[in-house]
Amino acid sequence: MENKTIARSLRLLSQLMELHNDNPFKIKSVANAAFKVDKLPYAISSKSLEEIEKIDGLGKSISAKVWELLQTGTMQELQDILADTPEGIVEMLGIKGIGPKKIVIIWKDLGIENIGELYYACNENRLIEAKGFGLKTQEEIKKVIEFKMAAQGKFLYAQAETLVNTLSEELTTWLKTSDPEPLLQVAGDYRRYLEIIEELDFVIGVSDPAATIAKLPLLKELPFEKQAENTFAAMSAFGLRVQLHICPKEDFYLNLFKLTGNEAHVQEVLKLTGNGPFTDEQTIYQQAGLSYVEPELREGLNEIELAKTNQLPQLITYDDLKGSLHNHSTWSDGVHTLEQMAVYCKDTLHLEYLGMCDHSKSAFYANGLNEQRIFAQHQEIDALNQKLAPFKIFKGIESDILNDGSLDYSDDILKTFDFVVASVHSNLRMDEEKATARLIKAVENPYTTILGHPTGRLLLSRKGYPIDYAKVIDACAANHVVIEINANPLRLDLDWRWHRYALEKGVLLSVNPDAHRMEGFRDMHYGVYIGRKGGLQAKQCLNAFSLAQITDYFNSRK
Incomplete structure (x- = not known):
């Protein structure tokens, strides 16, 4: 076990002790020991218990905890205190800008027990009135949590919307360098209004796909790489994967249709309508003998049956x-x-x-x-x-x-x-x-x-x-x-x-x-x-x- 691993365990123990209002002297001793172990110029695992006890700043009690870690891979005192602490509270300790004192207020005073609830509380402005918090601290915490969410590769629809709006403008400007009247629309889960977005699919229709593809290097903020024929992908700075599907204008609406609905919906409609060409999506459904199905309904449920009998709902706006x-x-x-x-x-x-x-x-x-x-x-x-x-x-x-x-x-x-x-x-x-x-x-x-x-x-x-x-x-x-x-x-x-x-x-x-x-x-x-x-x-x-x-x-x- 490396020194850093041992130091992290001791640091976590000191933080949890502070959360549970333990003896301040004991908390300080454990925290100091974590710092000492982290800075040692040699591997503490190479020492005997007697040698560890002689390390300045450890003492018999903490040396025993270190020895327990080395021998068993765990520390009973740490496990006991973890058992008494909600998992989400432990996770909060990893958020930059809030230490144990603030987390105690979040947990005990505000009744918040995980990062999701904390993020929601930031949106509700509940933190600014709590002791030791203000608007600036609240906004910093919110940004850190958003960054953690981004690291998971999944985004709320509203978060993805911000990127879609920005990218649509940037892509339109770029496309006009090779085609004065390009076709551009976002498809996929985003167009179907799914609540969680993992990828953005932009469908692009241009007169000369090869000329447009040749100008991809101009999009310096998004280094696109080829994924398949005329399909390119990049990871945005936002942390959300972006794909471009570039096709001739005459194929635009068929590709938009194929990349919007889920597979079951797309396959069922194509059985009825064939492969075009189509001047718009409405024509696809007309040729299939169906009422037009709004993108958000294309989930392969019963929307095709309703479209056959003209019984689709008149959706709210x-x-x-x-x-x-x-x-x-x-x-x-x-x-x-x-x-x-x-x-x-x-x-x-x-x-x-x-x-x-x-x-x-x-x-x-x-x-x-x-x-x-x-x-x-x-x-x-x-x-x-x-x-x-x-x-x-x-x-x-x-x-x-x-x-x-x-x-x-x-x-x-x-x-x-x-x-x-x-x-x-x-x-x-x-x-x-x-x-x-x-x-x-x-x-x-x-x-x-x-x-x-x-x-x-x-x-x-x-x-x-x-x-x-x-x-x-x-x-x-x-x-x-x-x-x-x-x-x-x-x-x-x-x-x-x-x-x-x-x-x-x-x-x-x-x-x-x-x-x-x-x-x-x-x-x-x-x-x-x-x-x-x-x-x-x-x-x-x-x-x-x-x-x-x-x-x-x-x-x-x-």
């Missing part, structure tokens, strides 16, 4: 949205005031209404509202509704679902709200049976209007609550409870793979940004994308209702 439900303000853990959020919705987004759903009292880490503060907030909402009319702010709450499935306010309080979003934020480690029963009980509460982010998942970070989706959706159908599509790019929960089942059961969905600042409303775009992927139509989306319609809906629920 962003412009169909009339309001924004489930949002937070400075009353709990938001960045902007209630009035700022409302005015932004009214004047910038031109929406008809806002649903304010600050955290409930169980979310103490998020400055959740007790009963007295609810009354005060409702007074402010009444005043703003007079000031901003006809724009309407609905009185909502994100009420925590407790372990037994009950909500964390009495019926007397719950009935004062226009609508209630019921969400799980704690104890995400129940087995499927208990987790499902917990959600169903919350759904059966007569005051529950919307089931918020049903699994609590954080993409690329936390798998989410194990639930029996069908049973939970059936309960929502039976109790006329809406299910949220949480539009935050880290969540996109309810998963699109269950949208169709919910819609077939007559359950309304709601595209909710869970916005904690004005910019957060923009996430509704991602919610719409994932709703479209699940086959959502405007008439099946709660916040596509007009102000009059949703007012009637909330009143009927009461």
Whole structure:
């Protein structure tokens, strides 16, 4: 065992001891020993126990730990303390810019136990109010976590979108050096709005592919290498793999089609239509005797059968949205005031209404509202509704679902709200049976209007609550409870793979940004994308209702 390996084990032990508020003198001794071992000019593994005990700064106790490591490959004290520490907390120790003191605050005060939750908390601006943190520290932590995500080669759709926009401009400029009117479009998983992106496929149509390929060296930021005939790949500085598929213009739409849909969809359509040439993708489907299938639906499910009988859904668009439900303000853990959020919705987004759903009292880490503060907030909402009319702010709450499935306010309080979003934020480690029963009980509460982010998942970070989706959706159908599509790019929960089942059961969905600042409303775009992927139509989306319609809906629920 090398000195560095031993030093790392001792350093980790000292950090964990600090997390668990161990004796400061003992912590310092172990940390100093880690430094000493790392700097030794010889291999400590070549020494006997007696010789190790004589090394300056080690002493008998720490020498015994080093000897234990050398003899067994482990250290019992380290294993014991690791067993008492969540795995995600240990992983946080590797984040540059936060040491054990800050991690204790993150863990004990904010209730955050893994890097995914920490990243989400940065997006919600929850760190800046914690002791020892500020906006600069929060942004630095967020950047480090994004870098770690990039190292895994997988990206959230919203992260990939940034690169697509930049690359599209750069590629268009480059292409025009060889063709004045090139064709360019991104295909693959990105065009199908998948929530996780591992590769970007750009399809390029030009008059002279050979001339364009000859100019690839001009793209100095992306050193493309040949993968196959007319296909070139490079790794972006962002960490996401990029492929260029270069073809003659007459083959562009066939290649775009082939590289967009999953294999099952592509093969089934090509059996009906052949290989062209085609002037656009619509022609491909027309020649196959099919209605045009939007890219996001091309997953080899039942979209071909629906296209044969002209029964494809009329997919929702962003412009169909009339309001924004489930949002937070400075009353709990938001960045902007209630009035700022409302005015932004009214004047910038031109929406008809806002649903304010600050955290409930169980979310103490998020400055959740007790009963007295609810009354005060409702007074402010009444005043703003007079000031901003006809724009309407609905009185909502994100009420925590407790372990037994009950909500964390009495019926007397719950009935004062226009609508209630019921969400799980704690104890995400129940087995499927208990987790499902917990959600169903919350759904059966007569005051529950919307089931918020049903699994609590954080993409690329936390798998989410194990639930029996069908049973939970059936309960929502039976109790006329809406299910949220949480539009935050880290969540996109309810998963699109269950949208169709919910819609077939007559359950309304709601595209909710869970916005904690004005910019957060923009996430509704991602919610719409994932709703479209699940086959959502405007008439099946709660916040596509007009102000009059949703007012009637909330009143009927009461």
